[in-house]
Amino acid sequence: MNVLRRNILKGATAAGTLAMAAGLFGTGNAFAAYNSAAFSAKTVADALKGMGAGTPTDSKDITIKAPDIAENGAVVPVEITSNIAGTTAIAIMAEKNANPLVANFKLSNGAEAFVSTRIKMGQTAMVRAIVTAGGKTYTAVKEVKVTIGGCGG
Amino acid sequence: MMNRREFLQLLAVAAASGMAIDSKQALAGNAPASFYDLPKFGNVSLMHMTDCHAQLLPIYFREPNVNIGIGSAFGQPPHLVGEYLLKHYGIRPGTREAHAFTYLDFQAAARTYGKVGGFAHLKTLVDKVRASRPGSLLLDGGDTWQGSATALWTNAQDMVDACKLLGVNVMTGHWEFTYGADRVKHIVDNDFKNTIDFVAQNVTTNDFGDQVFKPYTMKVMNGVQVAIIGQSFPYTPIANPRYMVPDWTFGIQDENMQKVVDEARAKGAQVVVVLSHNGMDVDIKMASRVTGIDAIFGGHTHDGVPQPYQVKNAKGTTLVTNAGSNGKFLGVMDFDVQGKKVVGWKYRLLPVFSNLLEADPKMSAFIDNVRAPFASKLNEQLAVTEELLYRRGNFNGTFDQLILDALMAVKGADAAFSPGFRWGTTLLAGDVITMDKLMDQTAITYPSTTLTEMTGETIKSIMEDVCDNLFNNDPYYQQGGDMVRVGGIQYTVSPNNKIGNRISNMTLKGKPVDASRKYKVAGWAPVGEGVNGTPIWDVVATYLRDIKVVKPRQLNMPKVVGIGNNPGYVV
Numbered sequence: 001m002n003v004l005r006r007n008i009l010k011g012a013t014a015a016g017t018l019a020m021a022a023g024l025f026g027t028g029n030a031f032a033a034y035n036s037a038a039f040s041a042k043t044v045a046d047a048l049k050g051m052g053a054g055t056p057t058d059s060k061d062i063t064i065k066a067p068d069i070a071e072n073g074a075v076v077p078v079e080i081t082s083n084i085a086g087t088t089a090i091a092i093m094a095e096k097n098a099n100p101l102v103a104n105f106k107l108s109n110g111a112e113a114f115v116s117t118r119i120k121m122g123q124t125a126m127v128r129a130i131v132t133a134g135g136k137t138y139t140a141v142k143e144v145k146v147t148i149g150g151c152g153g
Numbered sequence: 154m155m156n157r158r159e160f161l162q163l164l165a166v167a168a169a170s171g172m173a174i175d176s177k178q179a180l181a182g183n184a185p186a187s188f189y190d191l192p193k194f195g196n197v198s199l200m201h202m203t204d205c206h207a208q209l210l211p212i213y214f215r216e217p218n219v220n221i222g223i224g225s226a227f228g229q230p231p232h233l234v235g236e237y238l239l240k241h242y243g244i245r246p247g248t249r250e251a252h253a254f255t256y257l258d259f260q261a262a263a264r265t266y267g268k269v270g271g272f273a274h275l276k277t278l279v280d281k282v283r284a285s286r287p288g289s290l291l292l293d294g295g296d297t298w299q300g301s302a303t304a305l306w307t308n309a310q311d312m313v314d315a316c317k318l319l320g321v322n323v324m325t326g327h328w329e330f331t332y333g334a335d336r337v338k339h340i341v342d343n344d345f346k347n348t349i350d351f352v353a354q355n356v357t358t359n360d361f362g363d364q365v366f367k368p369y370t371m372k373v374m375n376g377v378q379v380a381i382i383g384q385s386f387p388y389t390p391i392a393n394p395r396y397m398v399p400d401w402t403f404g405i406q407d408e409n410m411q412k413v414v415d416e417a418r419a420k421g422a423q424v425v426v427v428l429s430h431n432g433m434d435v436d437i438k439m440a441s442r443v444t445g446i447d448a449i450f451g452g453h454t455h456d457g458v459p460q461p462y463q464v465k466n467a468k469g470t471t472l473v474t475n476a477g478s479n480g481k482f483l484g485v486m487d488f489d490v491q492g493k494k495v496v497g498w499k500y501r502l503l504p505v506f507s508n509l510l511e512a513d514p515k516m517s518a519f520i521d522n523v524r525a526p527f528a529s530k531l532n533e534q535l536a537v538t539e540e541l542l543y544r545r546g547n548f549n550g551t552f553d554q555l556i557l558d559a560l561m562a563v564k565g566a567d568a569a570f571s572p573g574f575r576w577g578t579t580l581l582a583g584d585v586i587t588m589d590k591l592m593d594q595t596a597i598t599y600p601s602t603t604l605t606e607m608t609g610e611t612i613k614s615i616m617e618d619v620c621d622n623l624f625n626n627d628p629y630y631q632q633g634g635d636m637v638r639v640g641g642i643q644y645t646v647s648p649n650n651k652i653g654n655r656i657s658n659m660t661l662k663g664k665p666v667d668a669s670r671k672y673k674v675a676g677w678a679p680v681g682e683g684v685n686g687t688p689i690w691d692v693v694a695t696y697l698r699d700i701k702v703v704k705p706r707q708l709n710m711p712k713v714v715g716i717g718n719n720p721g722y723v724v
Contacts, residue, residue: 147391148618
C-alpha cells in the first residue's frame, strides 16, 4: 500500500474540493445539460424516455463490473466498459431506486468508453448500463444484491 | 484393551449400522497400523487444513444431516449427507471412515472411535506426512484464530503461535478479520514474518484498489515451482462487522484471479493452486470460470469431502476439495509433475483420530501453557447435558436450540434469532458443559445480546434475507452461513422459491404471526457498530447454572417443502 501517495492525494482532494466550490459551482456550467425529465423519472421506462433512449438493444459488448453482493449499499462501486465503437455516452441505472437514473456520462473526442463511480442502492436490484453509440442505444444488466448481513460463518 | 462395557457399546453400534460384525478392524475399535500410511506418489505434495476454529484440544464434531443442495447443486458434493455420502464415495457403513464423514449413529460411534483433532495429534500427523514427503507444504485455509475461549482471550495469539509450531507455510483468512484490520496486519507483518505467507488476491483497499496482502506466493518443491494463490472469504465485511475492516474491500474477483493465475504461470509456476475460503459451491463455480488452476483447496462450508470434485472449464479440469473443520481432517494432495505440468494426482482426506496419533510433546506443553492462566474460568462446570449437543446443519442444531431457549428465558423474549454459524463443537449425552465448551459455541469479538421489538413483517423479511443468503440459486449470491436459528416461531421453508416467497406458515405458540403486531425478539452477534449488551456466553451461562441439567428439548426444525427426494436432507 502506498501511504505517501494516499496522504498526498488526501491533501489534493481537500484542495480540489475548495477549487470546485469556488469555481465550477459558481458558474453553473457543469450542470448546463442536466436532464431533469430523465433524472427525476420514477421508473426505468420513463427514465429511458427522458433520455431519448427508446428501447435499447441488449449488448454483450458492455461490461459491468459491480459486486455480486454490496458491502455497503450506500456506496456501491460500479465500472462500465463499452466496447462498442463510437460510444458517446454511458448512463447507469439502479432499477429499484426511487429515481433509477443515477448518472449519465457524455464522452467526446474519442474518449475511452470507461466510467467508474459509486452509486447508492436501497435494495437488491439490477444495475443497468445504457450506452449511446452512433445514434443508437445499447444496454446490459447485472444484479447487485443488498442484504442486511450478519449470520455468516 | 477394550473392557466389557466398551465391547457392548461397539456391538450396539455394529447392530445399528448393519456393520459386518466379523470385521476385525471394527471390533478392535482400532484401525490397522497402516491407517495413516500413504504410499508415496508424485513429486509435489500439499497438506491442507481449514476452519479449525481455534480447537487446540481433541473434540467431537458431528457432520450434518441437513445440507441441502438446490439447482445445479442438487445431489452433488458437498450436498450429500449420511448414507448418500457413503454410497457416492464407496465408503463402507459402520467403519471408522463412515463415522468421520457422516452423522450416522453418531454418539455410539463417537464413544467407540473417540475424539478427533487436537493440535498435538495433528502435529504428529503433519510430521509423519512430512517425513515421507520432504519439502511438502502445509496450507491453512483460515478460520483458525477464532472459535475458542483462549483464542478470544489472547487476542488470537495462542493460535498464531500454535500454527507456527505446527509448521503452517501459507494461510488465508475470514474470521481472522474480526480481530480488526490493525491486529491482522500486525500479526502478518511481525509474527508471520519469514515464516507464514498470508495470501489474499481478493482483499484490496477501498480507495485505490491496492493489494492489502500478497496475492500469491511461489514455493519450490523438488525443483518444481508451485504458486499458491489466496482467496479470503469474499463476504467478510457483510457477514461480519464492516467496522472491523473499514478500509478494505473483498468480493470474489474472478477477473483478478485469472490475472494472478496467468502471472504465476508466466513466472514459471508448473503447479497453480488456490487456497480458498469461498465455500465449496462458490469454489465450484469459480473453477468453471477461471482457467489454469490445478486445484482449489477450499474451506468455509466445513464440508468433509473425501475426494476432489472435478470441474471442467474452457482450458482443462480443476480439482475442488473441502477439508472439513475443527481440526478433524488433514487433506493430502500428491501431484505428479512431469514436463512442466501436472500429469497425475492422488488425494486423501485423512480423519485425525486422536486415539490413533500420539500427542506431540512440544505441542502438548504449549497448549497446557496457553490454558493454564485461564484454567479456573475454562473449567467451570455449568451443567450436564442429557442429550447430544451439536450445531452444524442448515437449520437449528441442538446446541443452537439451547442458546435460543436461554435467550428467550433470560431476556423475556417471544422469539429469538441465533446466527447460522457452522462452527461449534459437539458434546455427547452425559458430558459436562464447561465454560470452555460454551465458549466453543459463542467466542466472538462482537458477542452482545440484543432485545428488539419487531413487527411480524420485519421478522419475516429478516428470515427471507438470510434464507436467500443460503439458498440463492447462484452461489455467488450466497453470502455465508447456514439459516438463522429461530426460537419460538415455527415456519415452513421452501428453498427452491425466490426471496420473499421461501418462508410461510409462521406461527408463535400455535397462532399465526401477525405482520403488523410487534414481538420481542432476542438475538446476538450484531454486525452494526455501537451495540452494547450482555455477552451471549454470560446469558447462556446464567441459564445453564440455573437449570443444571439439559434435558432433551424440542428441536425447532422448520417444515421443509419442495426439495424433492434430496440427498442433502435426512430427518
